[in-house]
Amino acid sequence: xxxxxxxxxxxxxxxxxxxxxxxxxxxxxxxxxxxxxxxxxxxxxxxxxxxxxxxxxxxxxxxxxxxxxxxxxxxxxxxxxxxxxxxxxxxxxxxxxxxxxxxxxxxxxxxxxxxxxxxxxxxxxxxxxxxxxxxxxxxxxxxxxxx
Numbered sequence: 101x102x103x104x105x106x107x108x109x110x111x112x113x114x115x116x117x118x119x120x121x122x123x124x125x126x127x128x129x130x131x132x133x134x135x136x137x138x139x140x141x142x143x144x145x146x147x148x149x150x151x152x153x154x155x156x157x158x159x160x161x162x163x164x165x166x167x168x169x170x171x172x173x174x175x176x177x178x179x180x181x182x183x184x185x186x187x188x189x190x191x192x193x194x195x196x197x198x199x200x201x202x203x204x205x206x207x208x209x210x211x212x213x214x215x216x217x218x219x220x221x222x223x224x225x226x227x228x229x230x231x232x233x234x235x236x237x238x239x240x241x242x243x244x245x246x247x
Contacts, residue, residue, distance in 0.1 A: 101181075101241065102239055102240060103241075103242070104237060104239055105237070105238050105239075105240065106155045106236060107235075108152050109236075110235065111148070111153045111154050111155065111236040113148060113153030114233065116232065117155050117228035118146060119140060120227040120231035121215070121226075122142040125142075125218075125221060126141075141208060143214055143215040143216070144156065144215055144228045156202060156203060157214075158182060158201070158215040158216075159203065165195075165198040165200065166204055167182065168198075170194065170195055171190065171192055172188050172190045174186070174187075174189040174212075182216075184212055186213070189211035193206055195212050195214075196212060199214075203215065215228075226239055
């Protein structure tokens with residue numbers, strides 16, 4: 101399965117992945133209307149310090165703790181992608197606590213949200229990878245165990 105991979109050595113810390121993600125998940129067709137003057141809600145975030153920066157997003161684990169801990173059954177797999185049915189989510193946020201990567205976060209409406217690889221809102225590759233100017237974020241298939 102294709103996944104998002106990050107090469108922290110190439111990350112500029114520009115946060116464009118966050119803006120592209122927030123726009124792709126906004127439901128708007130115009131980036132300015134979607135983001136200007138509003139808090140952005142990306143499903144990926146840039147972490148780091150002066151020496152190194154990197155993007156954090158869902159790794160779509162083979163045996164995800166978030167799916168096993170979801171009391172409402174809102175977290176499920178869809179074509180190999182770990183997804184959240186926000187209508188079913190009861191907002192307990194247990195998934196936020198159990199994710200070892202910090203990739204699940206509370207959404208503005210109280211339901212959990214996370215990267216779903218732009219499964220429902222983009223063609224080709226996720227918006228974060230498509231918009232990364234330095235190709236520090238890539239969307240590709242890799243062999244098991246290869247980082």
